[in-house]
Ligand SMILES: Nc1ncnc2c1ncn2[C@@H]1O[C@H](COP(=O)(O)OP(=O)(O)OP(=O)(O)O)[C@@H](O)[C@H]1O
């Protein structure tokens with residue numbers, strides 16, 4: 537009986553599966569920059585009760601949002617050990633209920649699930665009647681009225697000593713809102729923040745910024761952070777993007793055969809410098825290559841965004857950047873020189 541031995545290279549064909557990329561979260565400089573800035577702006581007694589984090593689709597905003605909360609929980613581990621009731625940071629996605637108006641009820645319920653667990657308890661509304669100044673408690677009591685839910689959220693945020701609340705897909709809150717109601721919507725969040733000492737971090741694509749900037753008042757009162765893509769016209773960005781491609785290559789060295797880096801520039805062009813999109817493209821490419829049994833440039837090409845997709849995203853990105861960048865440019869008039877003043 538003859539044993540046909542295959543060459544080692546064929547036997548070892550693609551030992552790494554694409555699943556190695558599924559849970560991969562690569563650290564990159566843009567995440568660190570935005571995290572640092574948020575870290576500086578989130579502190580007790582801060583006057584920035586609402587912070588906006590805006591960036592293009594697929595840049596990794598939701599990933600950053602979850603990471604921020606996870607990091608805060610890790611940092612507070614010893615505090616949480618001493619006081620099991622503490623939840624220093626919470627992540628919640630603003631619901632898109634399909635209704636015309638934003639559902640605060642659904643939002644508060646989601647928040648309560650995070651803060652109290654899944655326990656569904658009737659909320660009783662306690663409060664001070666603004667006319668009589670008396671303590672009120674509605675009769676019947678069992679129904680979860682909107683006011684009762686809100687009071688429960690306030691109480692839970694205070695009890696849990698929640699420092700900040702990250703609201704992903706925050707544009708849902710104000711998308712279908714008339715211009716006049718915009719301020720009311722954000723005021724609702726702002727008062728929640730002020731009453732509980734919890735800062736609100738609103739995360740969304742550029743449409744979130746565009747909605748907020750519809751109102752000068754809102755634009756003035758919210759601090760905006762730009763989670764920007766890696767630009768192709770900036771040397772440091774090009775280097776940082778390449779480092780990300782390198783990390784993806786290192787994760788599956790056999791699958792890519794060390795050849796992924798050769799396509800770093802094409803990947804930058806195709807994904808517009810958005811790391812989430814890069815991750816999606818490379819995961820697709822890895823799956824195709826794995827199925828084909830070997831890596832090929834064709835597998836990578838088939839995984840890229842189509843020109844139509846890329847064009848659509850690019851248009852949104854350029855429009856968003858044009859809107860947000862002037863608002864982030866801060867100028868300061870130079871003090872008049874003392875010499876001039878003494879002449880005047
Ligand atoms: N640093 C990273 N390393 C690896 N994968 C990442 C990283 N950041 C994002 N991804 C992946 O890319 C995909 C898109 O990321 P994410 O959902 O965070 O983007 P987004 O900016 O929130 O997009 P959208 O605007 O569509 O909500 C996700 O599957 C995510 O796991």
Ligand SMILES: [Mg+2]
Nearest residue numbers: 597598599704
């Ligand atoms: Mg997202």
